[in-house]
Amino acid sequence: MHGCWTIDAVTYEQRQPLAELGPDVPAAVLAPRLAQFAAVARLEHVTRAAQLLAMPQPTLSRAVARLEEELGVDLLARQGRTVRLTRAGRVLLESAERALAELERGAEAARAEADPEAGRVAFGFLHTMGTDAVPALLRGFRAGYPRVRFQLVQEYVAAMLDRLRAGELDLCLVSPLPDAPDLVARPLDEQRLHLAVPADHRLAARRRIRLAEVAEEPFVAVEQGYGLRVLLDSFCAEAGFTPRVAFEGEEVETLRGLVAAGLGVALLPPALVPRPGVVELDVTAPRTRRAIGLAWVAGRPATRPVAAFRDFVLSRRGRLLDHD
Missing domain, CATH: 1.10.10.10 (Winged helix-like DNA-binding domain superfamily/Winged helix DNA-binding domain)
Structure with missing residues (x-):
């Protein structure tokens, strides 16, 4: 039947x-x-x-x-x-x-995820933002929304964007900004990248340098897939050379340690606290700055806590890196 x-x-x-x-x-x-x-x-x-x-x-x-x-x-x-x-x-x-x-x-x-007062925000960000910028953002936001919960994820850019598209993350603080039709990216600030050299390096007494001047030097750099590595390769190409990467790592402070040990030079964000044995030089050519912005999936509805945090972060445009 x-x-x-x-x-x-x-x-x-x-x-x-x-x-x-x-x-x-x-x-x-x-x-x-x-x-x-x-x-x-x-x-x-x-x-x-x-x-x-x-x-x-x-x-x-x-x-x-x-x-x-x-x-x-x-x-x-x-x-x-x-x-x-x-x-x-x-x-x-x-x-x-x-x-x-x-x-x-x-x-x-x-x-509970969408509770405007106590919902959850899954927020991804660059490793280099986790020391100062992200804690300042969270502190400022929690002043108005003390019960909102956060899932914090530190990842390299490609992995973060994959998790963003998969719905595992609501928002990402990224650099460089993605150019993809399925994502929205809003610039927030620019950060200078300095050339870090050992204190006894031949150029350590200088204040400024052209990147082409270290074309023959060994570099220490983050691994492929990280935003900083994309920028290093791009800036070096603009300066007319391909960097010879001798050591790769995942953490910027580890790279500073390698520089201090005399194992190479590195293009890095400014140190919050000066690292003994490392000198940071301003790069005059090319203009080594990175844009930092907020990304989310286009057309995906945001819960009220996510929308509130997104609006708060966007309101910090131009003030995200007040320490820099």
């Missing part, structure tokens, strides 16, 4: 009873009926359950009867409008209660 059911306004034809489908019965088929069955089972009365669910009693009766037909078992023993659970009904009710409780927990978690 063929039948049909409707899920989210899409009607599917039932080719055979669910009891004959084995363990692969689609959860989407059972889910719409479980809450209805559970209400009838808890109250042991069809009319009162229909009132609780705000649906016509005949519609509820047919829904439970269809569930029994689809499962191929009797779930309820009927006595007029009063019902009693069969043994199979008790088994299903236990599972239905657990499933519905988990669904309610999920719904509550989803509501």
Whole structure:
């Protein structure tokens, strides 16, 4: 006997009873009926359950009867409008209660994500922003939204943008700014990049330098995929050479340590605290500055806490790097 059911306004034809489908019965088929069955089972009365669910009693009766037909078992023993659970009904009710409780927990978690006062923001940012700029942003924002929670992710740019597109992150503080049709990027500030050289380097007594003057020097740099590496390669190409990278790392302070040890030179953001053994030189040609901005996925709805934090960060345009 063929039948049909409707899920989210899409009607599917039932080719055979669910009891004959084995363990692969689609959860989407059972889910719409479980809450209805559970209400009838808890109250042991069809009319009162229909009132609780705000649906016509005949519609509820047919829904439970269809569930029994689809499962191929009797779930309820009927006595007029009063019902009693069969043994199979008790088994299903236990599972239905657990499933519905988990669904309610999920719904509550989803509501909490969008709570304007205590929701969550998943925020990615560059490693070099984590020492000063990001803590200052969070401190300023939390003054007005003290209960908003943050998931903070430090990553290189390519990985952050992948996670942004996948929905794992809401916003990213990035450099260089992405140029992609599926992303929105707004510039916030510019940061000077200095040439870091060992204190005993032949150029350490200088204040300014052209990047071409170190074309033959070994460089220490972040790994491929990091925004700083993209900029290093770009600036060196503009200066007419390809950098000879002797050491690669992930952390800027590690690179400063390598410079201090005399293992190479590096193009880095300014140090917040001077590093012994390292001298930072201004680069006059090319203009070694990096744009820092905020990125998010175009067209993706933002929860109220995400929108509030995004607006706050954008309001800091030109003041993100007050220490620089």
